[in-house]
Amino acid sequence: MPKASGLSLHVPAPEVRPGDTPDFSGVDIPKAGEARRPDIDVDPKEIRDLAFSVIRVLSRKGDAVGPWANSLSNEELVAGLRNMMTVRCFDARMLLAQRQGKTSFFVQSFGEEAVACAFQSALVKGDMNFPTYRQVGLLISQQYPLKLLMNQIYSNEEDPIRGRQLPVMYSAKDYGFFSISGNLTTQFSQAVGWAMASAINNDTKIAAGWVGDGSTSENDFHAAMVFASTYRAPVVLNIVNNQWAISTFQGMAKGGSATFAARGHGFGLPALRVDGNDYLAVHAVAQWACERARRNLGPTLIEYVTYRAGGHSTSDDPAAYRPKEEGDAWPLGDPILRLKAHLIKQGVWSEQKHSQVEAEIEDEVITAQKAAENIGTLISGSAPSARDMFEGVYETMPPHLIKQRQEAGY
Amino acid sequence: MTNMTMIEAIRSAHDNAMEHDERVVVYGEDVGFFGGVFRCTAGLQEKYGKTRCFDAPISELGIVGTAIGMAAYGLRPLVEIQFADYVYPAYDQIVSEAARLRHRSAGDFTCPLVIRMPVGGGIFGGQTHSQSPEAIFTHVSGLKTVMPSNPYDAKGLLIAAIEDPDPVIFLEPKRLYNGPFDGHHEAPVVPWRQHPAGEVPDDYYSLPLGKAELRREGSDVTVLAYGTMVYVAHAAAKETGIDAEIIDLRSLLPLDIDTITASVQKTGRCVIVHEATLTCGFGAELAALVQQECFYHLEVPIQRITGWDTPYPHAQEWDYFPGPARLGRALHKAMEV
Numbered sequence: 001m002p003k004a005s006g007l008s009l010h011v012p013a014p015e016v017r018p019g020d021t022p023d024f025s026g027v028d029i030p031k032a033g034e035a036r037r038p039d040i041d042v043d044p045k046e047i048r049d050l051a052f053s054v055i056r057v058l059s060r061k062g063d064a065v066g067p068w069a070n071s072l073s074n075e076e077l078v079a080g081l082r083n084m085m086t087v088r089c090f091d092a093r094m095l096l097a098q099r100q101g102k103t104s105f106f107v108q109s110f111g112e113e114a115v116a117c118a119f120q121s122a123l124v125k126g127d128m129n130f131p132t133y134r135q136v137g138l139l140i141s142q143q144y145p146l147k148l149l150m151n152q153i154y155s156n157e158e159d160p161i162r163g164r165q166l167p168v169m170y171s172a173k174d175y176g177f178f179s180i181s182g183n184l185t186t187q188f189s190q191a192v193g194w195a196m197a198s199a200i201n202n203d204t205k206i207a208a209g210w211v212g213d214g215s216t217s218e219n220d221f222h223a224a225m226v227f228a229s230t231y232r233a234p235v236v237l238n239i240v241n242n243q244w245a246i247s248t249f250q251g252m253a254k255g256g257s258a259t260f261a262a263r264g265h266g267f268g269l270p271a272l273r274v275d276g277n278d279y280l281a282v283h284a285v286a287q288w289a290c291e292r293a294r295r296n297l298g299p300t301l302i303e304y305v306t307y308r309a310g311g312h313s314t315s316d317d318p319a320a321y322r323p324k325e326e327g328d329a330w331p332l333g334d335p336i337l338r339l340k341a342h343l344i345k346q347g348v349w350s351e352q353k354h355s356q357v358e359a360e361i362e363d364e365v366i367t368a369q370k371a372a373e374n375i376g377t378l379i380s381g382s383a384p385s386a387r388d389m390f391e392g393v394y395e396t397m398p399p400h401l402i403k404q405r406q407e408a409g410y
Numbered sequence: 411m412t413n414m415t416m417i418e419a420i421r422s423a424h425d426n427a428m429e430h431d432e433r434v435v436v437y438g439e440d441v442g443f444f445g446g447v448f449r450c451t452a453g454l455q456e457k458y459g460k461t462r463c464f465d466a467p468i469s470e471l472g473i474v475g476t477a478i479g480m481a482a483y484g485l486r487p488l489v490e491i492q493f494a495d496y497v498y499p500a501y502d503q504i505v506s507e508a509a510r511l512r513h514r515s516a517g518d519f520t521c522p523l524v525i526r527m528p529v530g531g532g533i534f535g536g537q538t539h540s541q542s543p544e545a546i547f548t549h550v551s552g553l554k555t556v557m558p559s560n561p562y563d564a565k566g567l568l569i570a571a572i573e574d575p576d577p578v579i580f581l582e583p584k585r586l587y588n589g590p591f592d593g594h595h596e597a598p599v600v601p602w603r604q605h606p607a608g609e610v611p612d613d614y615y616s617l618p619l620g621k622a623e624l625r626r627e628g629s630d631v632t633v634l635a636y637g638t639m640v641y642v643a644h645a646a647a648k649e650t651g652i653d654a655e656i657i658d659l660r661s662l663l664p665l666d667i668d669t670i671t672a673s674v675q676k677t678g679r680c681v682i683v684h685e686a687t688l689t690c691g692f693g694a695e696l697a698a699l700v701q702q703e704c705f706y707h708l709e710v711p712i713q714r715i716t717g718w719d720t721p722y723p724h725a726q727e728w729d730y731f732p733g734p735a736r737l738g739r740a741l742h743k744a745m746e747v
Contacts, residue, residue: 130479161516171515178482179515183506189472190507193479193487200435200461200485207479219499223472230467392513393551395520395575398620398664 014249018319022329029331032056032275033066037284040292044270051261051271054305057280062341068284072121074348080121080279081339081349082357083141084113088336089358089365090136090146091310094153097369098167098314102377103153107133107168111277111309111327112242114335117141118282119208119238122290123176126205130178130191133168134240134308135210142175146365150372156382158375162391163383184215188224188237195235195293196227206234206293214245216260217253225301229267232298236289237269239301240276242308247321264301276306277335280342305332386410413603414610416587419561420450420526423568424488426614428458431486434572436463438473438490438526447492448528448587474500474525478508481523481577488572491527494581495538500525501546508577509552523577524568528584529557530638530685531722532591532731540722542637542686547579548663548695554619555662557581559640560590560607563660566617573616583637583685591638592645593733620664624673628655631679631744633737634670634696636660639683645734652741654681662692670696671703678709679744683737688716710747713740 015023035055038047057069064070072080091108098106109116116137123129129138139149148160152170155163161171161179171179178194181187191209198205211221216239228235239260243250250260257263264271270292274285282304289300307330311318343349376382387410390401397405414422428434436451436458442465445452454463466473470491477487491497497504504525511521531540547555556571556578558564564582571578585591589600590607602608625640630653633643640658647654655673659665674680680700682693693714700712715732723730 128483161514161518164516165514169514171518173515173518179511179519181507181510181514183502186475186503186507189475189503190479190482192472193476194483195479196476197435197480197483197485200480201483219471220475220503223469223475226467226469227472227476392517394554395512399667400664 012251014251014322016323016326018321018323020323022323022326024329024331027331030054030056032059033069035066035068037067037288040288040295041297042270044268047270048265051259051265051273054273054275055281055285056275056278057284058278058338058342062338062345064280064342068281071284071287072280074343074346076121077279077339077343078348080117080141081336081343082361083117083137084279084336084339085358086361086365087113087117087137087140089361090140090149093365093369094150095314097153101379102373103155103167104378105167105314106153107313108310109134109136111334112240112306113137114279114282114339115240115276115304115306118279119286121283122286123208126176128176128178128191128194128205128207129210130187130194130207131180131210132187132212132240133180133182134212136168136170139170139172139175139177144172144175146368147371150369151375154372154377156372156376157384159384162388164389185211185218185220188220189227191237192224192228192233192235195233196231199231199234199296204294206236206290208236208238210238210240212245213239213241213243213250213260214248214253216263225264225267225269228299229269234293234296235299236286236293237299237301239303240306241303242306244308244312244318244322246312246316259303261301261303269299269301271301271303273303273305275332276304277332277338279335279339307332411609412612413608414561415602415608416561416564416582417448417450419565419610420568420582421452422610422612423565424451424454425457427488427569427572428454428462430614431572433484433486434462434488435480435485436488437466439466439468439492441465441490446490448584451490470496470500471503474503474508477523477525478503478511478521481521482511482519486522486572488524488526491525493539494527494529494543495541497527497543504547504553504577505550509550512576513552520575521577522575524571524580525577526580526582529581530583530585531727532585532595532638534724534727536724537721542581542684542717544581544662544686545690545692548692552576554578554664555581556619556660557583557637557662558660559583559586559637559658560605561602561610562607563617563623565610566615567619567660569614570616570619574619578619581637585638590641592641593731594645595728619661620666622660622666622669623658624655624669625658626654626656628653628677630654630677631681631741632657632670632673632677634659634680634682636662636684639685639732642732642734642737643683646737646741649734650738650741652745654741667699667703670700674700674704675707678707680704680708680712681715681737681740681744682712683715683732685717685732687719688714689719691716710744713744715740
């Protein structure tokens with residue numbers, strides 16, 4: 001045998017960096033309508049191909065095609081478009097508010113609005129999401145009051161969580177929205193546990209867990225998958241692959257795997273990969289997985305292929321690590337523009353109507369913002385009293401905390 | 411009343427609680443069909459069915475993470491970590507999630523969860539079956555940390571932990587499972603049936619979290635102990651003839667500072683004993699509190715007798731374990747002035 005040369009370490013890197021021309025030629029995008037739609041009681045091993053494909057409904061021409069089409073009426077789609085437009089407008093206003101110094105931090109969903117908005121439309125009251133910080137669409141699409149979101153972002157005295165958490169770490173139990181941690185992936189096994197509890201109780205509710213592409217690397221991801229698989233928990237496990245984890249491209253988490261969805265195969269889970277910028281496809285796939293969970297057929301893993309069109313957060317500048325033009329070159333387009341084009345083609349929407357609704361939404365968001373700012377912003381000194389931070393550490397305050405509270409002057 | 415070992419008392423607490431409250435769900439590694447490697451859950455699966463007592467995959471992170479989700483749903487999960495030495499993969503879930511959920515959501519979600527785990531050495535367990543990690547839990551706001559020293563307390567405190575609306579870390583000194591071990595490892599094991607605290611009510615009862623128990627009244631020196639060290643302290647007092655007042659803390663957080671203060675102000679001397687390592691151990695917190703509350707009553711410096719700052723050894727276990735001889739020397743030293 002010839003003598004082996006020295007070893008070398010493989011460190012993955014994205015194809016392009018700032019100054020280069022964006023290149024998504026390596027991203028294989030099948031035609032809309034091509035992926036098959038199996039029965040919900042299918043044996044997971046019969047549909048392994050769907051983890052390597054991309055389920056798409058909206059064609060380039062704006063038609064809804066293939067077996068995953070027609071899961072929603074035009075009226076429902078118009079509502080979905082409106083929800084996504086509200087998320088985008090809300091994000092833009094809050095991003096600006098942070099830049100104006102009215103709060104410390106903000107995270108937007110820009111470019112991936114369809115994922116949360118369309119998914120939520122497959123859930124029913126009582127179900128529970130365990131979201132990350134980029135799924136505000138789950139709340140906005142349920143008409144959660146924008147003013148309450150803003151109160152939280154401003155940590156003002158009507159902040160539902162009393163100024164205790166970083167902006168966007170909402171909690172809204174009545175809207176099936178679990179308290180956001182800010183630590184990555186911890187909520188994935190919790191979603192599985194919540195779903196197990198529902199099954200233990202012979203309840204009808206299901207749970208949905210959310211992670212990003214980067215945080216699939218966490219141990220929590222694998223623990224959640226094992227428990228979901230072992231106990232066939234009624235849970236939908238969602239991976240939002242928006243290509244970037246702060247500055248780290250998705251290849252760093254994916255390693256040698258073909259897709260993130262394929263990670264479900266090792267656990268015997270049905271794994272679907274879907275066009276995350278296609279509102280119709282996201283809804284159809286979410287509905288399939290939710291129905292499966294609801295019928296006690298167990299968990300499903302879904303990878304949403306999308307693109308984080310903005311920075312990771314207001315503390316991030318993506319121009320430092322990826323070409324500025326990359327978002328425009330993203331082959332799956334913009335979720336709002338795509339649904340808009342479809343609805344225009346259906347004859348239920350128009351450019352004029354779109355502009356009119358856009359203006360209405362902007363009015364609504366600005367009205368909510370003014371109301372929230374009248375209560376206060378982070379810098380206006382309207383935060384709940386520091387006395388409050390001692391509350392709720394335990395249900396009943398133990399003696400040592402009472403003492404510390406007194407020492408703090410309260 | 412029945413004579414019970416600590417294992418039987420813990421099992422009885424599970425049984426009563428599962429009977430009393432349908433929301434109580436029990437799981438962990440080897441916990442279901444087999445009934446746990448220490449037998450604390452034996453018979454529960456048969457009695458309550460396999461959706462209320464079941465085996466878990468070997469993932470402490472998964473066990474605690476799912477339990478948090480169950481607690482948020484409205485169940486009362488009671489999970490076992492097979493050895494405290496294995497809890498570290500679950501630490502993020504305990505610290506960043508279970509402990510903070512009520513506070514960070516302003517009460518929107520809560521986490522009534524009990525995480526049980528055997529602690530301590532003296533069973534030739536080496537460094538992965540002997541640790542006492544109580545201080546990494548008492549350091550975390552939002553957690554309660556409990557360590558019983560006898561069957562009666564173990565049952566009453568465990569039921570209180572299950573009833574508690576917040577997450578409780580329940581540490582079981584495994585060397586006490588079968589008898590009140592005083593550190594004389596060469597002597598035959600004394601079974602619980604020869605000890606009054608082995609008498610345990612069969613019915614449901616709870617003991618308050620945050621109350622220490624005076625185990626031995628004395629006038630010379632206060633010994634602050636918990637778990638196995640309560641018996642080591644008794645042996646040291648007996649063997650030295652020093653009239654030690656022995657306080658069994660039972661609950662480390664919340665801490666019964668009033669009982670501690672009253673005793674040290676009476677004796678003017680304080681020795682703290684625990685099996686965990688010295689530096690930044692729970693004894694450091696106790697020493698700080700005692701000097702703050704009792705400074706003008708103290709006749710001598712506070713001493714801490716603990717495990718050494720080394721990993722828990724295998725062959726040298728008894729050189730590591732803070733036994734009655736070491737504690738006895740500390741008691742003599744406390745009485746020198």
